[in-house]
Amino acid sequence: MSTFRQARWNEPIIFELGKVHRRGFALPEIEEEIKQVIGDVQLLMPQKMKRETPPKLPELSEVEVTRHFIRLSQMNYGVDSGLYPLGSCTMKYNPKINDALATSPTVALLHPYQDPQTTQGILQILYTLSRWLAEITGTYEVCLQPSAGAHGELLGVLIIRAYHKRNGELKKRSEIIVPDSAHGTNPASATMGGYRVIVVPSDADGCVDIEALKSVVSERTAGLMLTNPNTLGIFEKNIEEIARIVHEAGGLLYYDGANLNAILGKTRPGDMGFDIVHINIHKTFGTPHGGGGPGAGPVGVSEELERFLPVPRIGFDGKDYFLDYNKPDSVGKIRSFYGNIAVLVRAYAYILSLGAEGLQEVAEVSVLNANYLAKKLAEIRGFELPYDKQKPRKHECVISAKPMAKETGVKALNVSKRLLDYGVHAPTTYFPLIVDEALMIEPTESFEKEELDRFVDAVKKISQEAYSNPQLVLNAPQNTACTRLDEVKASHPQSMALSWKMYLKKRKDI
Numbered sequence: 001m002s003t004f005r006q007a008r009w010n011e012p013i014i015f016e017l018g019k020v021h022r023r024g025f026a027l028p029e030i031e032e033e034i035k036q037v038i039g040d041v042q043l044l045m046p047q048k049m050k051r052e053t054p055p056k057l058p059e060l061s062e063v064e065v066t067r068h069f070i071r072l073s074q075m076n077y078g079v080d081s082g083l084y085p086l087g088s089c090t091m092k093y094n095p096k097i098n099d100a101l102a103t104s105p106t107v108a109l110l111h112p113y114q115d116p117q118t119t120q121g122i123l124q125i126l127y128t129l130s131r132w133l134a135e136i137t138g139t140y141e142v143c144l145q146p147s148a149g150a151h152g153e154l155l156g157v158l159i160i161r162a163y164h165k166r167n168g169e170l171k172k173r174s175e176i177i178v179p180d181s182a183h184g185t186n187p188a189s190a191t192m193g194g195y196r197v198i199v200v201p202s203d204a205d206g207c208v209d210i211e212a213l214k215s216v217v218s219e220r221t222a223g224l225m226l227t228n229p230n231t232l233g234i235f236e237k238n239i240e241e242i243a244r245i246v247h248e249a250g251g252l253l254y255y256d257g258a259n260l261n262a263i264l265g266k267t268r269p270g271d272m273g274f275d276i277v278h279i280n281i282h283k284t285f286g287t288p289h290g291g292g293g294p295g296a297g298p299v300g301v302s303e304e305l306e307r308f309l310p311v312p313r314i315g316f317d318g319k320d321y322f323l324d325y326n327k328p329d330s331v332g333k334i335r336s337f338y339g340n341i342a343v344l345v346r347a348y349a350y351i352l353s354l355g356a357e358g359l360q361e362v363a364e365v366s367v368l369n370a371n372y373l374a375k376k377l378a379e380i381r382g383f384e385l386p387y388d389k390q391k392p393r394k395h396e397c398v399i400s401a402k403p404m405a406k407e408t409g410v411k412a413l414n415v416s417k418r419l420l421d422y423g424v425h426a427p428t429t430y431f432p433l434i435v436d437e438a439l440m441i442e443p444t445e446s447f448e449k450e451e452l453d454r455f456v457d458a459v460k461k462i463s464q465e466a467y468s469n470p471q472l473v474l475n476a477p478q479n480t481a482c483t484r485l486d487e488v489k490a491s492h493p494q495s496m497a498l499s500w501k502m503y504l505k506k507r508k509d510i
């Protein structure tokens with residue numbers, strides 16, 4: 001097991017670097033001829049928008065800026081550094097060609113207010129992508145606008161509302177059913193959309209408990225939100241029966257497709273009976289994410305619900321691509337313009353480069369990798385695989401460190417922290433909530449067997465440490481740029497300084 005030593009620079013923040021009047025770049029004087037055309041630049045800016053004093057920006061040379069950010073990057077760990085098994089969130093390799101295309105001037109310099117006759121190329125890309133995503137999800141039409149998964153969920157919930165409103169059942173249908181294994185955004189989106197959330201428990205197999213579902217479904221049911229495979233990585237084998245129960249009660253089925261890795265080209269939410277689907281482009285389709293963005297959460301719907309999608313819709317009349325605002329039943333706008341274009345272009349490049357067979361291979365390899373890890377990890381002392389051990393997992397697996405916590409005091413959180421010392425990003429920890437001491441692991445298709453074996457070796461080593469020298473694991477991490485953070489302080493808004501101004505103010509207060 002190779003050890004890991006993260007670079008540890010004593011790097012000041014950029015405001016503390018540099019010297020007054022130091023420059024990295026100097027703009028040339030505006031030439032006389034240009035001045036004659038544009039007039040006095042000073043006068044171009046309306047007086048009331050001008051600052052009285054210049055902003056207090058750091059003043060640095062180019063080489064200082066370069067060194068500063070290179071040092072910060074050396075104290076960082078990313079999906080391009082090594083394994084990043086963050087279950088549910090899918091941190092996989094994002095081919096660099098996607099970035100090259102998304103940042104090419106032909107894309108980056110476009111403006112949404114341009115006449116559509118001058119933006120036919122990007123409209124074609126967006127239109128084609130929406131058709132591909134409809135094909136992949138088995139839906140009738142896809143809206144590309146939402147900026148994230150949670151944003152897509154909100155749109156989905158607004159569509160559920162619009163559907164029941166049209167049927168004159170808005171008041172009556174006040175509940176959305178969510179399983180207890182759901183991602184936290186599901187109940188949050190349902191609540192934001194004005195619904196009461198009804199939680200349905202999982203059964204001994206880790207799937208939706210059908211009898212419990214029957215008992216909570218009623219004429220108050222507006223819909224059910226479900227992830228399949230669920231957050232345990234287990235495929236809901238009763239999905240057709242679940243769809244029947246919800247539909248017979250008059251509700252709609254919402255598919256949380258944040259993570260589509262397991263089913264790409266294998267099965268489709270539309271075929272399982274779902275009416276509304278969101279997809280996280282930034283998880284499944286080749287956009288780097290983390291730290292909050294950027295993302296895109298397109299939403300696909302059945303033919304019946306198509307009328308409710310946001311405007312403008314991108315259409316094609318056989319000759320031209322056009323923007324269609326004439327949709328009287330639309331829920332309206334969910335975002336400015338047409339979506340997060342750079343992210344959507346990456347998805348277009350990703351799907352185009354892999355093709356249908358390539359997407360299937362993504363699903364096959366990611367499922368194979370997850371099962372390989374599930375089997376290897378469950379054999380390690382102190383860990384167990386909850387729910388049916390024989391049942392194959394899909395794109396991810398959840399292992400529990402409960403035996404280790406009981407026997408040594410080393411908990412899942414400590415295992416995650418110690419993994420950092422071995423140069424592996426921590427898995428999703430303490431989620432889903434239905435598993436004690438949960439470590440949710442998603443290797444994705446991007447890592448070779450040797451890297452997976454290194455991960456297994458690291459967990460083995462941590463197990464040995466936990467049983468021989470638990471203090472070592474409890475004090476981890478030691479080898480990282482930042483050692484153990486104060487978890488309570490870190491999540492306390494009053495203790496955080498999120499800008500230089502706040503920091504200065506706090507320092508004065510101290």
Ligand SMILES: *Cc1c(COP(=O)(O)O)cnc(C)c1O
Binds near residue numbers: 088149227256297
């Ligand atoms: C990531 C995730 C979401 C939320 O997506 P965001 O883009 O972070 O808003 C929803 N559901 C599941 C299952 C997820 O993994």
